[in-house]
Amino acid sequence: MGNLIAWINRDFGVGPDDRVLFLAAMGFDLSVYDVFGLLAAGGSVRVVAQSERARPERLLALLLAEPITFWDSGPPPPCSSSPRSSPRCRRPARAPSAGSS
Secondary structure (H helix, E strand, C coil): CHHHHHHHHHHCCCCCCCEEEECCCCCCHHHHHHHHHHHHCCCEEEECCHHHHCCHHHHHHHHHHCCCCECCCCCCHHHHCCHHHCCCCCCCCCCCCCCCC
């Protein structure tokens, strides 16, 4: 797990200025990175209340009002119909392949 966290944080440039919008249930595999990955990088975790998770308009309001820089799900509901609907909806960068320069 430590290698996975180090790889994601390094390749995606996750650091102290990042904040994840935590949506996953604690038993879901993505929750491990959401909590420990961001904290290991010095970032912060914004926990979404159970009552807010099923309300896309509330999630969009959180994205626009708070300094959320990381959303670890696929795809984020407010961005799934139109990634351009919010300036914060962006696709993660991909790591270069072994043969690229």
